[in-house]
Amino acid sequence: MDYQKILNEISEEIKPYLNEGKVADYIPALANVDPNQFAMSITMFDGTQYSVGNADTLFSIQSISKVFTFTLALKYYSTDLYKRLGHEPSGNPFNSLVQLEYEHGKPRNPFINAGAINVTDALVSHYKDEDIAYKEVLEFIRSIADDHTIDSNPVVSASEMEHGFRNISLANLMKSFNNFDNNVNEVVNVYFKHCSVEMNTKMLSRAMLYLANHGVDPITDKTYISTQQAKRINAVMLTCGHYDASGDFAFHVGLPGKSGVGGGIVAVVPKMMGISVFSPALNAQGNSLVGTMALELFTNKTGFSIF
Ligand code: GLN
Numbered sequence: 001m002d003y004q005k006i007l008n009e010i011s012e013e014i015k016p017y018l019n020e021g022k023v024a025d026y027i028p029a030l031a032n033v034d035p036n037q038f039a040m041s042i043t044m045f046d047g048t049q050y051s052v053g054n055a056d057t058l059f060s061i062q063s064i065s066k067v068f069t070f071t072l073a074l075k076y077y078s079t080d081l082y083k084r085l086g087h088e089p090s091g092n093p094f095n096s097l098v099q100l101e102y103e104h105g106k107p108r109n110p111f112i113n114a115g116a117i118n119v120t121d122a123l124v125s126h127y128k129d130e131d132i133a134y135k136e137v138l139e140f141i142r143s144i145a146d147d148h149t150i151d152s153n154p155v156v157s158a159s160e161m162e163h164g165f166r167n168i169s170l171a172n173l174m175k176s177f178n179n180f181d182n183n184v185n186e187v188v189n190v191y192f193k194h195c196s197v198e199m200n201t202k203m204l205s206r207a208m209l210y211l212a213n214h215g216v217d218p219i220t221d222k223t224y225i226s227t228q229q230a231k232r233i234n235a236v237m238l239t240c241g242h243y244d245a246s247g248d249f250a251f252h253v254g255l256p257g258k259s260g261v262g263g264g265i266v267a268v269v270p271k272m273m274g275i276s277v278f279s280p281a282l283n284a285q286g287n288s289l290v291g292t293m294a295l296e297l298f299t300n301k302t303g304f305s306i307f
Helices: 003-013 062-083 098-102 113-127 130-145 154-162 165-176 184-195 201-207 227-240 243-252 289-302
Strands: 039-044 049-053 197-199 257-259 264-269 273-278
Touching: 003 039, 003 049, 003 289, 039 201, 049 201, 062 113, 062 130, 062 184, 062 227, 062 257, 062 264, 098 165, 113 130, 113 165, 113 184, 130 184, 130 197, 130 201, 154 184, 165 184, 184 197, 197 201, 201 264, 201 273, 227 243, 227 257, 243 257, 243 289, 257 289, 264 289, 273 289
Parallel strands: none
Antiparallel strands: 039 049, 039 273, 257 264, 264 273
């Protein structure tokens, strides 16, 4: 299959839609990103990469980082993790407080903000120190992406902290239900730091390979997690990776995927490749509008949906 030709076609076909959608502006440091950008990369199991557009441009991975923290928490806590949070779709916006109150402080899944902040709390408990927890998450991301230049943008994380009222509320609400171990501000700070990690689509598509290959990196042969854990992460990506648009993403794209409000999306084609797209303007549910469209075009053209 001529992947380069397919990516080139996609980048032409999405052009008329680049002006639709809206860049996330509730994080002021992200509000000034140029909405007209587009990039898409795929990484095959032998390391071959195909890209189109601004594939070297670094962007804020935001909620894509929740896949990496969930991976680490699952590795250390195994099924005990589900005492703190669930694995069902929320059907609610990613930053909603309402469901968390109704459900006594137990977040629906690790990919909504409450769930991801709870996972970060579990990691701070595991590492017994918030700085070590953040460093270990960063090291894990560098390892799966096989790129040691990756880092967090302190301007973005500081901006998130300054305007983090809702996320701090979610953490406080969980604390009030005794479903939170550590200091709220310290944990939320670690959460913002891992959300503010910057990567490009080449790095992110490379980083997905362990999930496309049952927990083992097909290039380095490193085992990160068990086959069963990889299955579960992919399942939660499919059912919860796009919040209240997860059904829509499965319907149109048909791959396990995870979005971030920075405009990135990662997706996994099992046993074949990792994919990442980037386009900063978002749809109403906070997922990249053109990115979702590009992934739909990709699975339609290749037939590589899991369904
Ligand atoms: N850091 C962002 C937040 O907490 C992540 C949200 C997202 O990417 N959906 O609001």
